[in-house]
Amino acid sequence: MEAVVAFPDRIERTVELAHPPAAVWAALTTADGLTAWFGQQATIDLRPGGSARMKWDSGHTADIRVERVEAPVVFGFTWHIFGLPEDDPRRTYVEFTLEPTAAGTRLTVVESGFAQLPDDAYRTAYDGNTRGWASELGELADYLDAAA
């Protein structure tokens, strides 16, 4: 079966902001800034490898690992993929890029990694299942019919 729509690996948005890069940078990388627009409570240790945590009134929490800090141009972090189990190691990478413009700042956000491949354990289990059962389905159906 031919895939019509590709699995979305990457989200990209660009917005023009009427504020200088320094103001946008503060909004993206300080606890006060993040609290004002992103989460309802935020903490951040702004250095590569540092941790940040965002909390929402809904009870949802996002644990973030800071990856890139190049003030006031690039801020990158990884976080958990929403909906996957807590111990799933897969994370998406979010990168903000700030570009000064005559009117203020062009802000681009790219989040990537949604279509990253599952781990090897999954691959082995999955391939094993489908290959084995593709050939045995006939037998399975016979068995179920006989048992019915």
Added chain:
Amino acid sequence: MPPPDVEAIAEQVFVALADPSRRAILAALGSGGPATATDLAGRLPITRQAIAKHLALLTMAGLVTAEPGERRRVRYRLNSAPIQVAQQFLAALARDWDSRLDALKDHLRRHARGSA
């Protein structure tokens, strides 16, 4: 070995979940644990024959795995791995950067006014 195609895996999951009987079977396996086709027929308003057909499709999609049980009866166990792949697809749709960036714009506007 070629890598599994995430698009194909997600599609199989969504096809499987599009049918209410298959959702009911998955929900029963999820809440009650591994079960035989006969167990499922006793718990769900679905015929034994239809359950067998649905279990075959769910097995093909990798959503359930068949394992030998007592007295050589096949028990079906929910396998969450394909669901986690499909969930990545939903997560991409749910990230909602448009709303977040709108909130950022509002914040910057308020903040600039406050400090002006």
